[in-house]
Amino acid sequence: MSALPAPTESALRRALTRAERGVTLDAVEAETLLHARGLGEGEPLDRLLTAAARVRDAGLASAGRPGVVTYSRKVFIPLTHLCRDRCHYCTFVTTPGQLRAEGKAPYLSPDEVLDVARAGAAMGCKEALFTLGDRPEDRWPVAAEWLEAHGFDSTLGYLRAMAIRVLEETGLLPHLNPGLLSWEEIQRLKPVSASMGMMLETTATRLWSEPGGPHFGSPDKEPALRLRVLEDAGRSAVPFTTGVLLGIGEDYAERVDAVLQIRASAQRHGHVQETIVQNFRAKPRTAMQAHDDLELQEYVAAVAVTRLLLGPKARVQAPPNLSDSTELGLLLRAGVDDWGGVSPLTPDHVNPERPWPQLEQLALLSLDAGFTLRERLAAQPPYVLQPEPWLDPRVRPHVDALAGPDGLAVEGRLPVGLPWQEPDESWTSSGRVDLHVEVDTTGRTSDRRSDFDAVYGDWSELRDRTESARDGRSTALTVGDPEVHAALAHAETDPAGLTDAEYLALLGADGADLEALCALADAVRRDVNGDDVTYVVNRNINFTNVCYTGCRFCAFAQRRTDADAYTLSMEQVGDRVDEAWAAGATEICMQGGIHPDLPGTAYFDLAREVKKRRPGIHLHAFSPMEIVNGAARTGLSFREFLTALKEAGLDSVPGTAAEILDDDVRWVLTKGKLPTATWLEIIGTAHEVGLPTTSTMMYGHVDTPAHWVGHLRTLAALQDRTGGFSEFVLLPFVHHNSPIYLAGVARPGPTVRENRAIHAVARLLLHGRIPNIQTSWVKLADAGTKAVLQGGANDLGGTLMEETISRMAGSENGSLKTIAELEAMAAAIGRPARQRTTEYGTPPAERLATARSEEGRARLTLSITPS
Numbered sequence: 001m002s003a004l005p006a007p008t009e010s011a012l013r014r015a016l017t018r019a020e021r022g023v024t025l026d027a028v029e030a031e032t033l034l035h036a037r038g039l040g041e042g043e044p045l046d047r048l049l050t051a052a053a054r055v056r057d058a059g060l061a062s063a064g065r066p067g068v069v070t071y072s073r074k075v076f077i078p079l080t081h082l083c084r085d086r087c088h089y090c091t092f093v094t095t096p097g098q099l100r101a102e103g104k105a106p107y108l109s110p111d112e113v114l115d116v117a118r119a120g121a122a123m124g125c126k127e128a129l130f131t132l133g134d135r136p137e138d139r140w141p142v143a144a145e146w147l148e149a150h151g152f153d154s155t156l157g158y159l160r161a162m163a164i165r166v167l168e169e170t171g172l173l174p175h176l177n178p179g180l181l182s183w184e185e186i187q188r189l190k191p192v193s194a195s196m197g198m199m200l201e202t203t204a205t206r207l208w209s210e211p212g213g214p215h216f217g218s219p220d221k222e223p224a225l226r227l228r229v230l231e232d233a234g235r236s237a238v239p240f241t242t243g244v245l246l247g248i249g250e251d252y253a254e255r256v257d258a259v260l261q262i263r264a265s266a267q268r269h270g271h272v273q274e275t276i277v278q279n280f281r282a283k284p285r286t287a288m289q290a291h292d293d294l295e296l297q298e299y300v301a302a303v304a305v306t307r308l309l310l311g312p313k314a315r316v317q318a319p320p321n322l323s324d325s326t327e328l329g330l331l332l333r334a335g336v337d338d339w340g341g342v343s344p345l346t347p348d349h350v351n352p353e354r355p356w357p358q359l360e361q362l363a364l365l366s367l368d369a370g371f372t373l374r375e376r377l378a379a380q381p382p383y384v385l386q387p388e389p390w391l392d393p394r395v396r397p398h399v400d401a402l403a404g405p406d407g408l409a410v411e412g413r414l415p416v417g418l419p420w421q422e423p424d425e426s427w428t429s430s431g432r433v434d435l436h437v438e439v440d441t442t443g444r445t446s447d448r449r450s451d452f453d454a455v456y457g458d459w460s461e462l463r464d465r466t467e468s469a470r471d472g473r474s475t476a477l478t479v480g481d482p483e484v485h486a487a488l489a490h491a492e493t494d495p496a497g498l499t500d501a502e503y504l505a506l507l508g509a510d511g512a513d514l515e516a517l518c519a520l521a522d523a524v525r526r527d528v529n530g531d532d533v534t535y536v537v538n539r540n541i542n543f544t545n546v547c548y549t550g551c552r553f554c555a556f557a558q559r560r561t562d563a564d565a566y567t568l569s570m571e572q573v574g575d576r577v578d579e580a581w582a583a584g585a586t587e588i589c590m591q592g593g594i595h596p597d598l599p600g601t602a603y604f605d606l607a608r609e610v611k612k613r614r615p616g617i618h619l620h621a622f623s624p625m626e627i628v629n630g631a632a633r634t635g636l637s638f639r640e641f642l643t644a645l646k647e648a649g650l651d652s653v654p655g656t657a658a659e660i661l662d663d664d665v666r667w668v669l670t671k672g673k674l675p676t677a678t679w680l681e682i683i684g685t686a687h688e689v690g691l692p693t694t695s696t697m698m699y700g701h702v703d704t705p706a707h708w709v710g711h712l713r714t715l716a717a718l719q720d721r722t723g724g725f726s727e728f729v730l731l732p733f734v735h736h737n738s739p740i741y742l743a744g745v746a747r748p749g750p751t752v753r754e755n756r757a758i759h760a761v762a763r764l765l766l767h768g769r770i771p772n773i774q775t776s777w778v779k780l781a782d783a784g785t786k787a788v789l790q791g792g793a794n795d796l797g798g799t800l801m802e803e804t805i806s807r808m809a810g811s812e813n814g815s816l817k818t819i820a821e822l823e824a825m826a827a828a829i830g831r832p833a834r835q836r837t838t839e840y841g842t843p844p845a846e847r848l849a850t851a852r853s854e855e856g857r858a859r860l861t862l863s864i865t866p867s
Helices: 009-020 027-033 044-062 096-101 110-122 141-149 155-169 183-192 223-235 252-269 296-310 325-333 359-368 381-385 396-400 452-456 460-471 482-493 500-507 511-529 570-582 602-613 624-634 638-648 663-670 676-688 705-722 752-765 777-789 805-809 819-828 845-852 854-861
Strands: 068-080 127-132 173-177 195-197 240-246 272-279 338-342 372-376 533-536 538-542 587-591 618-621 693-699 725-732 795-798 833-836
Touching (some): 009 044, 027 252, 044 325, 068 110, 068 155, 068 359, 127 155, 155 173, 155 183, 173 183, 183 624, 223 240, 240 252, 252 272, 272 296, 272 338, 296 325, 325 359, 482 511, 500 705, 500 752, 533 819, 538 570, 570 587, 570 602, 587 602, 602 638, 624 638, 624 676, 638 676, 676 693, 725 777, 777 795, 777 819, 795 819, 819 833
Parallel strands (some): 068 127, 068 338, 068 372, 127 173, 173 195, 240 272, 538 587, 587 618, 693 725
């Protein structure tokens, strides 16, 4: 099974020599080494094992535990044996008819789950390995009926509930193996597990796509989808177990490719806590029952090559029950340092014909090979010792209760159930709560968060990823360009009806062409909005800047231990609402970082606090990223979470976190933490439950004009469906303190010409859909703001009173505009200014009078006295 002919003896010797010298192997060399055979002294396989063992030993010494091989003492909880897939070697999966014949239900009941967990805890187990088929409710009506009857909308919802009960009632640490997961589902399961896993198995697409292949007819075994899960787990900072299944029909090149894909993901995110190298064992009553088992020397060579490719820091695991006990020493010689989960109680339900070795026997066999067997937890030591951002705060106490100072398990300690609950009010402990003032006076303590390198990593790959986009960026066209003239002529009669090519031509306009474009956009604006320049008196409350998402453009995010970190208490938030009301505000705009200790219910509490203080103020709050976080932490769907927020007092949602609605760009900016589809789902759902939103675009970093047109098209399509956007806000990239700029990846924001062109094109393309185009005075300053107001924009946004995000990024335009200053900008271009509500109506007379009163002006001018 090789994509290449068997290597020559000289090629094998060269590859072995390179491996022995510690040289990084390429794919061809790795494939060559898979052919190594012969265990006699000096024979190829013997040399390969020696090289692999040396790499493993160096890694264990570096980790501070030389000569230690680990295992996890676990119970195996098969939540359901039903599955929508049809893998040709699987005996774990069954059918509803077979379950009925055995007198079993489609799922283990909660009592059955807890009986297994309690028995395991009494025997000193510390891990509850949940395994289950992929989404059986999609294939088997009986599964959907069982879930509905028990109050669950999905298998994953039931899994989450059972993980919580196991934590609370037994103290066992859940390790979840639910198969293919979406990004949102990973977010929902992370708060109830110490780790998760999914075998990659193979990257050989033909084994899935071609009839007769072992994965044919199994939608969840498509390699591209499984690689996406591996990436999403990394982006979500989940300690993750994965691995390869060898001997199911893949060739040697495909074996190497699968390991290299795992390595690449691990290098990007650091989340692959162990890689399993599993050998195929034929099982009776399966389609592959006549298929040969993987031959021992072939298997051992694959383990050794995996170790060499993954390097010393990786943990390489081999299931001890899938090899004869006499073969385990050979696996240790090949570089294995972990035996995985071994149960003193439950069988291996995936391989029931292969019983676990007795733990005493496993310890003796490891000792015979020169290793001490130590118990670990479901999460490997590095994630236990440095839990942020790997362990959810609600799971961390359960892990800490079982962990020793080296991150391994405390031998003999019995787990005890602990409450799994939302953290207490400790998350509101304050830091520099007056940062919104100090950032304009004393400034920041440093130019970036303290864990910059750990979060943002090596930027060379990002530079490579964006280079081609840079090279293809449109430049300004020459004055009098015929393509611009043709596009302008078309836009005069049908502003929203141009082709992408025509809008791109307009985005390149310069000189007299740019003036003509802005004049046309200004005329369209006048027809829609009249001459009023509108603004809202509002206060921006960034209730915390502690954030662990690691967005690469953000200078706002801090860790809890950073000098610039702060978190407001509920009382401090409420006091700011009172102060804003006293200044004449009609709106509170409130957003915050993704704080690791922030309970999902805190968003409801914040909304209630605002409305408790001032029922008449409009609450415009919580970005789509915050909504994802809150929904995941509460276990609610997006619709349920947004509905609950609305009931708590939320009036509208900011359409921030949009950046550029293109996943290639979003990967560079945010590691893909909020995919385009998820942003659109959240915003669309908000519209459907009666919460209007704004829409935004942050531009001028690693994007191109083609991305801008695509972004506007995407917004227009959603507006056609829901009609929920109130305005479009253009946000030029502020580069000064942004990590992605400091690393040399992004350019230093858009040019003046680009700012004018994109505001004008937005007015045209969104005509008839989104009536209001808002400019950001915080980012453009007075001159830039006036220019775009004369080229399609009609709204200045708000007074803000407190705006930390842009200031932390290096904006030099302050964090407050008084009413007089906003109105002066409008007057300077000969236009009247009008104070509005969030919904673009006229504020009550009392609000207008308060904002213009002596006390209101004083409060606004002082930018609010710090609490």
